[in-house]
Amino acid sequence: MSEPTDLVRIEDVEKDYRRGGEEIPVLAGVNMTIPQGDFLALMGPSGSGKSTLLNIIGGLDRPTNGAIYVAGERVDTLSDRELAAWRARHIGFVFQFYNLMPTLTAEKNVDLPLLLTPLSRSERQKHVAAALAVTGLSHRAKHFPRQMSGGEQQRVGIARAIVTDPTLLLCDEPTGDLDRKSGDEILSLLQALNRDHGKTIVMVTHDPHASHRATRTLHLNKGLLEDHPME
Amino acid sequence: MRIHWLNWLRQVVLVTGFSLRTIPERKGSVAASVFGIAGVVAVFVGVLSIDQGFRQALIGSASANIAMVLRAGADTEMTSGLGREDVRVVANAPGLARGTNGPQASPELFVIINLPKRSTGTDANVAFRGVEPPAFEVHRQLHILHGRNFRRGHNELIVGRGAAAQFAGLDVGSTLEIGRNHWEIVGLFEANGGMEESEIWTDAAVLQPAYRRGTSYQSVLLTLQTPEAFDAGKDFLTSDPRLNVKVVRQADYFAEQSQVMTRLILGLGISITSLMGVGAVFGALNTMYTAVSARAREMATLRALGFGGAAVMLSVLLESLALSWAGGALGGGLAYLAFDGYRTATLNFQSFSQVAFAFTVTPSLLVEGVLWASVMGFIGGLFPALRAMRLPIATALRAS
Ligand SMILES: Nc1ncnc2c1ncn2[C@@H]1O[C@H](COP(=O)(O)OP(=O)(O)O)[C@@H](O)[C@H]1O
Ligand SMILES: [Mg+2]
Numbered sequence: 001m002s003e004p005t006d007l008v009r010i011e012d013v014e015k016d017y018r019r020g021g022e023e024i025p026v027l028a029g030v031n032m033t034i035p036q037g038d039f040l041a042l043m044g045p046s047g048s049g050k051s052t053l054l055n056i057i058g059g060l061d062r063p064t065n066g067a068i069y070v071a072g073e074r075v076d077t078l079s080d081r082e083l084a085a086w087r088a089r090h091i092g093f094v095f096q097f098y099n100l101m102p103t104l105t106a107e108k109n110v111d112l113p114l115l116l117t118p119l120s121r122s123e124r125q126k127h128v129a130a131a132l133a134v135t136g137l138s139h140r141a142k143h144f145p146r147q148m149s150g151g152e153q154q155r156v157g158i159a160r161a162i163v164t165d166p167t168l169l170l171c172d173e174p175t176g177d178l179d180r181k182s183g184d185e186i187l188s189l190l191q192a193l194n195r196d197h198g199k200t201i202v203m204v205t206h207d208p209h210a211s212h213r214a215t216r217t218l219h220l221n222k223g224l225l226e227d228h229p230m231e
Numbered sequence: 232m233r234i235h236w237l238n239w240l241r242q243v244v245l246v247t248g249f250s251l252r253t254i255p256e257r258k259g260s261v262a263a264s265v266f267g268i269a270g271v272v273a274v275f276v277g278v279l280s281i282d283q284g285f286r287q288a289l290i291g292s293a294s295a296n297i298a299m300v301l302r303a304g305a306d307t308e309m310t311s312g313l314g315r316e317d318v319r320v321v322a323n324a325p326g327l328a329r330g331t332n333g334p335q336a337s338p339e340l341f342v343i344i345n346l347p348k349r350s351t352g353t354d355a356n357v358a359f360r361g362v363e364p365p366a367f368e369v370h371r372q373l374h375i376l377h378g379r380n381f382r383r384g385h386n387e388l389i390v391g392r393g394a395a396a397q398f399a400g401l402d403v404g405s406t407l408e409i410g411r412n413h414w415e416i417v418g419l420f421e422a423n424g425g426m427e428e429s430e431i432w433t434d435a436a437v438l439q440p441a442y443r444r445g446t447s448y449q450s451v452l453l454t455l456q457t458p459e460a461f462d463a464g465k466d467f468l469t470s471d472p473r474l475n476v477k478v479v480r481q482a483d484y485f486a487e488q489s490q491v492m493t494r495l496i497l498g499l500g501i502s503i504t505s506l507m508g509v510g511a512v513f514g515a516l517n518t519m520y521t522a523v524s525a526r527a528r529e530m531a532t533l534r535a536l537g538f539g540g541a542a543v544m545l546s547v548l549l550e551s552l553a554l555s556w557a558g559g560a561l562g563g564g565l566a567y568l569a570f571d572g573y574r575t576a577t578l579n580f581q582s583f584s585q586v587a588f589a590f591t592v593t594p595s596l597l598v599e600g601v602l603w604a605s606v607m608g609f610i611g612g613l614f615p616a617l618r619a620m621r622l623p624i625a626t627a628l629r630a631s
Contacts, residue, residue, distance in 0.1 A: 051629070060535055061625040080540060088537025095628070099532040103252040113536045115245060116238065160536075 007168065007200050008034035008057060013066035015052055015223075026052050027063070028223035039194040039201045041214035048220045050204040051172055057202065058091045058170045059083045071167055088116045092161030094171035098153040100145040100160075107132065107141040110159045117164065131159040134197070135189060151182030158189060162199065169193065171203040175210055187213040242542035246533060247549045250526065257525060260518045265558040267514035268607050271507045272562025272600040277570045278500035279599070280590040282493050288393075288588035289426055289489040293482035295458040296328070297369065300451040300468065303475045307488070308341045308449040313476070315446040320474055324467050326460030327453055330368035335454035337362060337369040340435045342442050344409055346398040357394055358430040361438030361448075369452045373427055378403040378418035383434050389418035391428035393588075396574060401431070412441050424589075426485070452481070508607055511558075515611020519551050523615045523622075530619055531627030540620045547616035548609070555608020559601035566600070567592045 015027040026049040034040055042050050055061040057068060059075055068075045070090060078086055092113075100109045107128050114124040132138045135155040145153050154174060161169055171190065175183030191213050193199040203214060211217045219226040254261050300321050305311035313321070322336035329335065340361035345354040367373065367380075381387035388407065395401045407414040414433065422428050439446060455461055465478040523530075530543050571592040 052625070055625045055628075058535070060628070061623070084534065084537050084539045087535065093535050095532070099528060099535075099628075101249055101529065101532075103249065112533070115241065116537050118238075 006033040007036045007038070007071060008032075008202075009069040010053075010057070011067045011069075013053070013056060013063045013068065015049070015056065015061070016064045025223055027056075030066070030220075030223075030225055032218065032225060034200065034202065036200055037194070037198055039191070039213075039215045040203070041211035041217040042202060042204045042220060043206060043208070043211050043217055044220035046206060049223050050206075050220050053220065054170050054172055054202060054204050057168070058093060059087050060093075088113060088164070090167040092164065092166035092169045094154070094157050094161045094169065094174045096173040096176040098145070098150075098157040098177075100153055100156055102145050105142050105144055106137060106148070106156045106159075109145070109156055110163050113160060113164045127163050128159075131163040134162065134193070135159040149182065150178050151185055154178060154182070154186050155189065158186070158193075162193065162197075167200070169199050169201045171201065173204055173206070175205070175207065183207075183210070239539065239542060242538050243545045243549065246530075246538060246542055246546035247553075249529070249533075250522065250546055250550045251553065253522075253526065253529075257518075257522060260521045261554060264511075264515045264518035264611070265554055265561065267511040268555050268558025268604050269562035269565065271504055271511045271607065272559045272604050273566040273569070274507060274562075275500060275504040275603055276563050276566035276592055276596050276600040277590070278496060278503065279596050280566065280570050280592045281588075282496040282500070283593050283596060284588040284591035285492050285496070286489045287591055288424060288429075289485040290482060293425075293480075293485045294371075295480070295482065296455040296460075297481040298453045298455060298461055298464060299479050299481050299484050300453065300476050301449075301479070303469075303477045305477070308339075309343075311449045313338070313448050313451060315448075317474060317476065318448055318451055320471060321451045321453070321468060321476070324453065324464045326456050326464045328456050330365060330454075332364050332368070335365055335368050337366040337452040338435065338448040339363075339366065339450050339452060340438050340442075340444060340447070341449040342438065342444075344431075346400065348397060349399045350397075352399070355398075357398060359388075359438065360427075360430050360432050361435030362432055363435050366432075366452070369454050370422060370427055371454075372423040372425060373420055374422075375418045375420050378416075380418055381433055384436060385434070386412060386414050386437055387417045388414045388431050388433040389420050390416060390431050392419055392421050393428035393574075394431055395419055397429075410441075504603070508603070512607050512610050515551055515555065515607055516614060518554070519547060519612050519615035520618070522550065523547060523619045527619075527622060527627045527630060531622070531624045534624050535628065544616045544620035547619045548612040551612025551615070552605060552608045555604040555611070556601060558608075559604030562604070563592075563597040563600045567597070 010030055010032045013027055013030045014025070017024045017026055030053060042053065044050050052061065056063050059078070062076055075083070075086065101112070110128045110131050111124055114127055119127070129138070132141055135158050137152060137155045137159060140148060140152060145156070148156070174190070175186050178186060187210055190201055190203065194201050194215070203210070205211055300313070301308065301311040302313060318336070318338040322334045327334040327336060342359045343356045344359045346357050347353065348355050375389065376392060378389070381389055390401045400407060401416060403416050403419050405416050407416060435448065438444070453464065455464060461480060468474055468476055468478050534540060534543060570590040573590045
């Protein structure tokens with residue numbers, strides 16, 4: 001039984017990778033809930049399974065055992081095709097290296113997830129303009145990724161992630177490739193999205209500076225969440 | 232459901248578009264694949280244009296209302312023989328068109344002579360045909376381009392333009408020495424690209440004694456009033472006890488004549504292009520594998536955003552097909568520019584004489600070439616496409 005405010009519920013999630021006949025346990029029974037409106041930082045040493053957990057929450061990977069519920073729906077048992085449609089509807093991803101289409105302008109990149117919706121062209125344009133405005137990039141709409149700084153590219157990445165108004169925003173080391181100043185700006189943007197727009201955010205990071213911006217931090221170590229992490 | 236499919240199609244089109252846009256970044260590999268396929272298609276179309284041209288030369292002039300009378304059991308004019316009396320009876324067959332000389336029945340004598348080829352100087356066979364006046368009514372498409380027709384009873388001859396182009400010493404005005412005979416070349420003729428253009432013609436009455444043929448001929452060509460008159464005429468001639476002949480439609484005769492050559496060319500063409508095709512398929516495979524690995528993260532990103540794996544797969548296949556169509560069009564165009572209309576001659580295996588013809592690149596050949604290219608593109612794209620679809624998203628995102 002979960003609280004009605006729990007947006008994400010993770011039950012006994014295990015993940016093993018098979019490498020050359022050997023089973024490598026990455027997640028060893030993770031249990032957690034993420035309430036609506038949370039800004040959760042997932043910390044832990046490199047290789048502790050942070051990205052793996054994030055990918056499983058976002059339906060990019062499947063757990064070996066356990067169950068994932070998002071907004072009351074069990075996700076890990078959906079077919080690949082259903083999962084793709086589910087991601088389009090519910091998840092916004094922000095990547096460490098932005099992962100923008102180099103041949104598309106900022107606005108076209110932001111438009112991408114909307115192409116999977118039945119919205120008309122003019123409706124899409126409105127959403128794109130709004131997302132670019134929120135991320136402070138309206139003046140860069142017609143620019144290509146290579147013409148922008150890393151911080152600006154990541155703002156495009158965030159605009160693309162929020163343009164469909166997803167249930168959940170998942171960020172994997174969103175400041176990992178940025179200098180301190182640009183990283184701070186990105187973190188402020190995420191904070192604003194959480195505080196002012198009510199976005200539920202899960203952010204993987206190994207930077208304590210970044211995790212301080214979140215409302216809550218969980219530590220992953222050797223495939224398990226630590227109950228009482230050391231500060 | 233409709234929305235669903237439109238959405239899916241839109242995904243395919245979009246992802247293919249993204250992929251095609253990145254071609255400039257991998258132009259080396261893409262060009263290798265396109266040129267590989269273009270080469271195969273060019274050779275394929277080139278070789279088959281020989282067959283087309285050859286068949287057109289043989290069959291093109293065949294007319295539905297022309298029948299050919301040969302001695303029973305003869306497959307070619309070479310092995311046939313008909314006496315003067317046979318010819319007279321044949322000319323009485325029902326259903327023949329009438330001309331200024333009576334029924335349009337053209338008895339023809341056919342000998343093979345040796346002449347040096349212009350290109351190599353080596354001797355090759357030429358058909359030397361002796362004809363009577365009705366020949367110019369039955370071979371209606373024949374007309375003199377240069378000079379004049381031969382006069383009856385004189386050692387004069389006219390040459391087809393194919394023969395004149397292929398063999399040395401066949402210019403109008405010059406004299407041809409064959410054995411003890413001298414022949415004056417008085418005219419050059421064309422016959423709408425037909426077989427006659429590869430031949431030399433003279434008066435049968437002069438050719439008969441020159442080759443000790445007495446009063447015999449090889450065949451009689453008949454013009455029928457209508458194509459439907461063939462069966463009645465054939466029955467009449469084959470049931471006449473005085474005759475021992477067979478009657479065939481001209482088109483059937485030519486088709487049979489071209490078969491040996493057609494089989495040879497098709498066999499050669501298909502084996503060469505299959506071998507080359509294997510190479511081109513590996514080129515295409517390599518190009519698409521390169522594309523898939525270069526774009527793995529991009530594809531994974533699109534799938535993370537909600538694009539379907541099947542759409543990604545199909546886009547790889549479509550790109551490979553698009554490249555193959557470019558290659559096919561390029562190869563077909565090259566073959567057209569290089570080969571179409573190129574005139575040459577080859578041995579007609581049944582009569583062992585040289586047949587002049589032009590490589591003929593037909594639209595249907597070009598279509599076949601593009602189909603060939605599509606097969607290569609499909610195979611070259613299929614396995615990389617499957618790899619693109621099977622690659623786990625999380626793994627592809629990790630490999631940055
Ligand atoms: N596809 C895979 N195959 C095998 N091992 C993997 C795969 N993906 C991740 N791993 C392993 O799982 C562990 C956790 O990886 P990851 O979740 O990326 O850690 P983090 O993001 O915390 O650095 C690492 O040891 C990594 O090598
Ligand atoms: Mg990671």
